[in-house]
Amino acid sequence: MKKGSSITTLFLDIGGVLLTNGWDHHARKRAAINFKLELAEMNDRHHLTVETYEEGKLTLEEYLDRVVFYKERPFTPAQFRKFMFAQSKPYPKMIDLVRRLKARCGLKIVVVSNEARELNVYRIRTFKLDGFVDFFISSCFVHVRKPDTDIFRLALDIAQTPARQVVYIENTPMFVEVAESLGIRSVLHTDYSSTCAKLASFGLEVAE
Template sequence: MSAGPEIRTIFWDVGGVLLTNGWDIDQRGRVLTALGVDLAAYEAVHDEVNFFWERGLISARDFFERTVLETNPQLALTFEQLWKLVCDESKMLHPECFEMIAHLRRAGSYRLATLNNESKELNRHRIDSFHLRRFFDYFICSGYIHEMKPLPEIYRAAIDISGFAAETAIFIDDKAENCDAARSFGMIPIHFQSPAQLRVSLAQLGIAI
């Protein structure tokens, strides 16, 4: 057991830990290839427009009009039709992680929150579709904070919103660079690799599930 301060908050990444990613390269590859979109042309503009979308500075409609609909008029596709295909890509990734969160929720010893990079619209869809409100006390999302991991502002916001000191927070993420950034703020990072590894890492911090 760690001899550190008492843990008060556990922050969870969503895509890659609990659910599949929302609109990562695999998801957009499947959807856009099936539609006949030129993937190379799409990827050439994705990062520039995504910078604004995942920070909540443009809407999903704006994002897909700029990256898909306006550049592929031959599709005769509406935003609503495309958005359904995007949302359908979200799946549960690790049921065992949900079991751990449910256990922690029942115990009631910790505040549970998400801390993820995602657009407002996808975040809302995933919260509703996977009933995440029954597990988490609050949601820290780049689409609302207007900054993305691993940049410092989103971690600072998470710590401030939690109301507890950074050293009392665990942060679980599947990307090493995001864990490194959390550590620089004094949080306790766990680099997620599997549910079994996560269970062991939590036990080493005195959280047996």
């Protein structure tokens, strides 16, 4: 860490930063092709349900009953669930960067993410995110989701870190804007190199 850096805590999104998105429109399109579903109908039902689902107020089984299995299908919920989970892939360079920043700079690492419970838990365990993340402020656990400012305030309270000592890495522009409105310095993540450069400007850098 550069001398004089005041950053003590790193907030992170999961989907689009550490891992691929868990269940986005691309994944749903692949599912529609694989299981021969009507994509527009599935997306309509998804959008009616997703907020409740990601806020932890529906189980995965209940979500799938509403979005996919509201009528007979020639495949099982277990087969569909396995396909859903298999869409998650890691971004190894980003995971390694955060691990190295934590070790070198002594940062507290906090995930602030919109994810549903079963998928969130699967991703945490499969990619060993709990090996370097101190707290998971996931929408399914705290029952509030981005862009609500309350999820960021909750993260600050649990981390016990003033906003001025936090840097947030996020790939959704609106969520960056919301965090910055609370005084949280933020990095709009588009690629590894530009994120490294922006972090370095905040005094957070590690040797390659």
